Amino acid sequence: MTQTSYGLLKGKKGIIFGPLNEQSLGWKIALACHREGAKLAISNIATALKMGNTAELARICGQAPLLVADATSDDELKALFAELKTSLGEIDFIVHSVGMSANIRKKIPYESTNYIFYNKGLEISAISLHKIIRYALEAGVLKDNGSIVALSYIGAQRVFSQYNDMNDAKALLEAIARNFGSRLADRGIRVNTVSQSPTRTSAGSGISNFDAMYEYANLLAPLGNASGEECADYVVTLLSDLSRKVTMQNLYHDGGFSSAGISEKLLGLLERSQPEAGV
């Protein structure tokens, strides 16, 4: 369904970290923010800007400035926010749609984790949120009453075996969001995480058995999995003034998956697969 614009972000400016290609959640969020009237800047690491088609996204989003930064690098983030101040001016929102686990990519089991990869994964997927907020504040680029949203997954609360060390990274990401939320509340700035359903993106498809995880969630969630476009629409509401008293929350955007125990669809599948067990 193509969403019509409600003008929810009219007059607002923001930066989105992490669009890579048309499947990326960050990409869909950028399109939805543009549709709702925001002026945008877009950021990713240099290799991603070369590999992906982010330049095309920037064009579609009204010639949005494309700012290169490794979100784990203090120096690159400091330079990014200095550049952002010149190219876009002060901003109302930040979206963190960044994540990577080399342990997952290389299919290294949790028990025998490679600690260099583990630390790198935490740096990219969680501590980068801390750095982004910190250097935005130090640059004085974030306006009062703004909003910061990062993308999370229910692995932060429950163990999803194939999600490996990203379970840990998401728990840290959500904790950082809460901590900054409490510290920025006196300026009216909210910080939240959105815990999204499994979604077919390049990060998602790196997970072993992703299709099975996707189908399981889809069968359990009463509303079915939330799509990337639906995620983007939800994020827009959190960036808008309509959610100005929502902060320090991890908000599930998962079709009800997080509150569901079992579903008739899953029970039916079990019955058919194990009739002899009398399930």
Ligand SMILES: NC(=O)c1ccc[n+]([C@@H]2O[C@H](COP(=O)([O-])OP(=O)(O)OC[C@H]3O[C@@H](n4cnc5c(N)ncnc54)[C@H](O)[C@@H]3O)[C@@H](O)[C@H]2O)c1
């Ligand atoms: N796809 C899913 O099923 C799903 C579900 C819930 C949450 N999420 C989260 O959504 C966010 C976006 O992921 P996606 O699924 O759209 O995949 P994606 O691969 O399209 O996006 C991940 C982005 O992180 C960027 N990135 C990696 N290392 C970086 C670094 N050092 N500095 C800056 N950027 C870096 C990549 O270049 C890429 O653009 C991630 O936080 C992911 O964990 C994804």
